[in-house]
Amino acid sequence: MPDIETTAAAAANEGAATPIIEMSHVDKHYGQLHVLNDINLSVEKGEVLVLIGPSGSGKSTLCRTINRLETIDSGEIKIDGTPLPQEGRELAALRAEVGMVFQSFNLFAHKSILQNVTMGPIEVLHTPKAQAEEEAMELLRRVGVAEQANKVPAQLSGGQQQRVAIARSLAMHPKAMLFDEPTSALDPEMINEVLDVMVELAQEGMTMVVVTHEMNFARRVANRVVFMADGQIVEQAAPDEFFDHPKSERARDFLNSIKGH
Numbered sequence: 001m002p003d004i005e006t007t008a009a010a011a012a013n014e015g016a017a018t019p020i021i022e023m024s025h026v027d028k029h030y031g032q033l034h035v036l037n038d039i040n041l042s043v044e045k046g047e048v049l050v051l052i053g054p055s056g057s058g059k060s061t062l063c064r065t066i067n068r069l070e071t072i073d074s075g076e077i078k079i080d081g082t083p084l085p086q087e088g089r090e091l092a093a094l095r096a097e098v099g100m101v102f103q104s105f106n107l108f109a110h111k112s113i114l115q116n117v118t119m120g121p122i123e124v125l126h127t128p129k130a131q132a133e134e135e136a137m138e139l140l141r142r143v144g145v146a147e148q149a150n151k152v153p154a155q156l157s158g159g160q161q162q163r164v165a166i167a168r169s170l171a172m173h174p175k176a177m178l179f180d181e182p183t184s185a186l187d188p189e190m191i192n193e194v195l196d197v198m199v200e201l202a203q204e205g206m207t208m209v210v211v212t213h214e215m216n217f218a219r220r221v222a223n224r225v226v227f228m229a230d231g232q233i234v235e236q237a238a239p240d241e242f243f244d245h246p247k248s249e250r251a252r253d254f255l256n257s258i259k260g261h
Ligand SMILES: Nc1ncnc2c1ncn2[C@@H]1O[C@H](COP(=O)(O)OP(=O)(O)OP(=O)(O)O)[C@@H](O)[C@H]1O
Pocket: 030, 033, 035, 053, 054, 055, 056, 057, 058, 059, 060, 061, 062
């Protein structure tokens, strides 16, 4: 008979091994289009996964299924061991567990920066207003836009707005963050200020899935690069391995096609 301590240790071990995001045999169609084809993907706690692939390969769709902005036809997606429910209150709670940052910042135009960040915690997590504001200000400081707290989004640059969008997601205390081309809509001089925030998040141990064309970021920060084409995961490897020795012809073609950019 195992004693209580070994049992507890085994349980703790088991907990550590539970992936934060786990997709098993996930399929999705848009009409005739097989947009996700038997996707199997686990993201461990603290892992930074960069998802790349040609336009239309299904990267955004994959991200959107993870927090149920899109439904799936079959297969299973678990967040921290819990299968995603189809709808209702539980879904809202689970959605809050995975933050998502898009190419377009999607801030509420008529609310202040501070209100944009406090809304979720107040309305969904029922955090008292004063506490939500205190936490929001701390997050806004962290992403370098605390001075902008009382402005509205249109008064901020794109890079600043995107950093607010990151702070807004973090305010919900997510277990993981999804980034879908967060710097693609930004002027070049603003890209790094957003990437720097993401690098810091990664270093602090946030579990992240990042769709990006920023290959330097991928090389520097990713634990793993996942390459998708035609709705399938074609190959995955550590960044240096993937970029220096891509195995599939699809990946080689893709890397050549983006080289000049
Ligand atoms: N709501 C939808 N209805 C029908 N087809 C869709 C829908 N959303 C996406 N698609 C199609 O699914 C495929 C995958 O789209 P998705 O946006 O996931 O690709 P992506 O890899 O993110 O591409 P990009 O690099 O251009 O952002 C594309 O062929 C797209 O046209």
